[in-house]
Amino acid sequence: MFEISQLRCFVAVAEELHFGRAAERLNMTQPPLSRQIQLLEHNVGVQLLDRSSRVVRLTAAGHAFLPEALRILRMVDEAGLLARRVARGEQGSLTIGFTSASGYTLLPEVVRRLRERTPELALSLKELVSTAQVEALGAGQLDLGLMRPLALHQELVSLPIATEDMLLAIPAREADSYPLAPTLACLHRRPFIMYSPHEARPFYQMLTSRFERANVAPDVVEHIGQVHTMLALVSAGIGAALVSQSCARLQFDGIVLRRMETEPVHTVCVYRRDNENPILQMFVRDILPGFDGARMVRRD
The missing domain is CATH 1.10.10.10 (Winged helix-like DNA-binding domain superfamily/Winged helix DNA-binding domain)
Structure with a gap:
């Protein structure tokens, strides 16, 4: 030869x-x-x-x-x-998982910044709930996940990328019965649309904990996994719901959104510790620190 x-x-x-x-x-x-x-x-x-x-x-x-x-x-x-x-991270591919809520504002900005840095990047985007993203990351089916914080295995790294206020979504016909600056207390014994403990476990656990600490017991009428379905039920007058600020982009008719006087919610990006994809490494090193709510955390 x-x-x-x-x-x-x-x-x-x-x-x-x-x-x-x-x-x-x-x-x-x-x-x-x-x-x-x-x-x-x-x-x-x-x-x-x-x-x-x-x-x-x-x-x-x-x-x-x-x-x-x-x-x-x-x-x-x-x-x-x-x-x-x-x-050098100037060409390659990246598979990103994202929740429906992060798809409204965060994901487009992530994609925009990646495209600016690497125009020839081949992107694959998969909408998955947070728990499904963790499974896909463990199986090597995703390079990066945009999700709510939750307990992770040792082989996964979680870094903060965004922080959002919570909004109270109220049926417009009942808006006058809620305070202009609502707190969790105003939801006590009111019809409430809760997140699914299976499909939306991080949000379900977070809200359950916050309600318990505030000694508030809303009247949960439905458990829903996707926020757009939740807002559709609010629009129909089924009950109120708590959503992240990015969900305001959905603009359902018949809904009033009010900023909640409560703790904000966070979105994290998660990836495998042993993932050597240069595009992923470039994102974590060069792009992630530019996001609001992001900070560099020791990876060891």
């Missing part, structure tokens, strides 16, 4: 049709150049150059071999360039 260096020597001689000029072009002396051509012809099994006269000529086999040699060298150069670009 011939070597790439032998192809480069052949192409130089074939284009110059002169061993001296080809050797100078390759920054080498003529004897080793001649030896490389001889080795190439031996490996190919035919004579590629006619050196029987003072003028170097391509044989018929040499004419046929030259464009293929050029194609191989071009592929080698392109492969090297691609490898360097991928290693």
Whole structure:
């Protein structure tokens, strides 16, 4: 099998049709150049150059071999360039999981910043609830997850990326019966649409804990996994609901949104500790610190 260096020597001689000029072009002396051509012809099994006269000529086999040699060298150069670009995080692929709420404001901004930094990036986006994202990360099906904070395995790293206020979504026909600056106390014994303990476990656990600390017991009429369904039920007058600020983008008719006097909610980005994807590493190193609510955390 011939070597790439032998192809480069052949192409130089074939284009110059002169061993001296080809050797100078390759920054080498003529004897080793001649030896490389001889080795190439031996490996190919035919004579590629006619050196029987003072003028170097391509044989018929040499004419046929030259464009293929050029194609191989071009592929080698392109492969090297691609490898360097991928290693620098300038090209590659990234698979991102996201919750429906993060898809309204956070995900578009993440994608925009990634595209600005790496225009040739191949992105794959998958809408999944937080618990499903954790499973997908563990199975290597995601590079990055945008989710609510929850307990994670040791192989996963969680970094904060955004903080949002909570909004109280009220049926418009009942807006007058709620305070303008609502607190959790105003939900006591009122019809309330709660997050599903299975599909939306982080939010369910967070709100359950907050209600218990505030000694508030809303009248839970439904458990819902997706926020757009929850807001649709609020619009229908089924009850009130608590949603993150980004959900205001949905703009359902028949709903009044009021900022809650309570703790904000957080979104984190999660990835496998052993994921060596250069795009992911570039995101964590260079893009993540620019988000509100993000801070660099020791990875060990």
